[in-house]
Amino acid sequence: MLKVSHLTKKFGELVAVNDLSFHVAKGQIYGIAGPNGAGKSTIYNLITGNYPFEGEILFDGESIAGMPPHKIAQMGISRTFQVPETFSSLTVEQSVAVGAHFGDTDLFDPQRVDEIITFLELEADRDRMAGELNLLGNKKVMIGAALGTRPKMLLLDEPMAGSNANEIRALMALIRRINVEMGVTIIIIEHFMKVLTELTDKLLIIESGTRIAEGDPDKVTSDPEVIECYLGQAYAEDN
Numbered sequence: 541m542l543k544v545s546h547l548t549k550k551f552g553e554l555v556a557v558n559d560l561s562f563h564v565a566k567g568q569i570y571g572i573a574g575p576n577g578a579g580k581s582t583i584y585n586l587i588t589g590n591y592p593f594e595g596e597i598l599f600d601g602e603s604i605a606g607m608p609p610h611k612i613a614q615m616g617i618s619r620t621f622q623v624p625e626t627f628s629s630l631t632v633e634q635s636v637a638v639g640a641h642f643g644d645t646d647l648f649d650p651q652r653v654d655e656i657i658t659f660l661e662l663e664a665d666r667d668r669m670a671g672e673l674n675l676l677g678n679k680k681v682m683i684g685a686a687l688g689t690r691p692k693m694l695l696l697d698e699p700m701a702g703s704n705a706n707e708i709r710a711l712m713a714l715i716r717r718i719n720v721e722m723g724v725t726i727i728i729i730e731h732f733m734k735v736l737t738e739l740t741d742k743l744l745i746i747e748s749g750t751r752i753a754e755g756d757p758d759k760v761t762s763d764p765e766v767i768e769c770y771l772g773q774a775y776a777e778d779n
């Protein structure tokens with residue numbers, strides 16, 4: 541579904557993404573992890589059309605090179621942001637509707653907005669200002685806005701950041717439901733290894749924009765090079 545080949549992105553002297561290739565199959569939950577500054581968010585910025593790049597990104601066989609972000613959204617790729625970005629001056633319902641509008645060339649479908657609000661169990665909050673909700677609520681609204689475009693693929697950037705154990709459980713269940721019930725293929729960038737090993741079908745580890753390991757999450761997280769560069773001794777001893 542998504543085929544990334546020899547992807548490279550330089551910011552001046554800095555090579556943020558370095559000759560990276562990977563493939564995400566339809567229906568998968570695909571994980572990406574690596575140290576701070578490894579280039580994870582940059583990969584999303586390239587897939588969603590924010591910067592030009594070297595290499596190739598094919599979505600459903602079609603090259604997205606040079607396409608503007610709204611075109612890529614209309615093809616079926618949607619994302620959330622690392623720092624929860626909701627529209628503080630909009631209600632929950634309006635926030636989801638903005639997403640629904642971005643994905644459509646015609647006027648958005650109010651039924652889609654209802655579906656998403658019900659799916660996220662946000663009915664009681666639909667007329668509240670999005671900024672008034674707690675962290676979990678804010679994250680749901682951001683995911684709701686991303687789902688408004690009826691994506692085939694959803695890119696989640698550290699969705700668990702700042703969350704407590706209960707919120708992490710709720711978000712994991714929600715991500716599984718989006719994958720299974722909505723049939724959305726998912727890429728998730730995450731630092732919580734437990735989340736990645738439980739949720740993902742395949743895991744990519746990068747450092748300095750370069751691939752360190754890729755494959756079965758349990759195998760990847762026990763790879764000595766991955767432990768050395770990223771997970772650290774503590775993780776190895778815990779497991």
Ligand SMILES: Nc1ncnc2c1ncn2[C@@H]1O[C@H](COP(=O)(O)OP(=O)(O)OP(=O)(O)O)[C@@H](O)[C@H]1O
Nearest residue numbers: 551554556574575576577578579580581582583622
């Ligand atoms: N627009 C930009 N201009 C210049 N440098 C950038 C830009 N965006 C990212 N970088 C640099 O590229 C590198 C990769 O950044 P990126 O945000 O992709 O890392 P990350 O893996 O998402 O890190 P984190 O875990 O901290 O979110 C960093 O060194 C960052 O400073």
Ligand SMILES: [Mg+2]
Nearest residue numbers: 580581582622
């Ligand atoms: Mg990042």
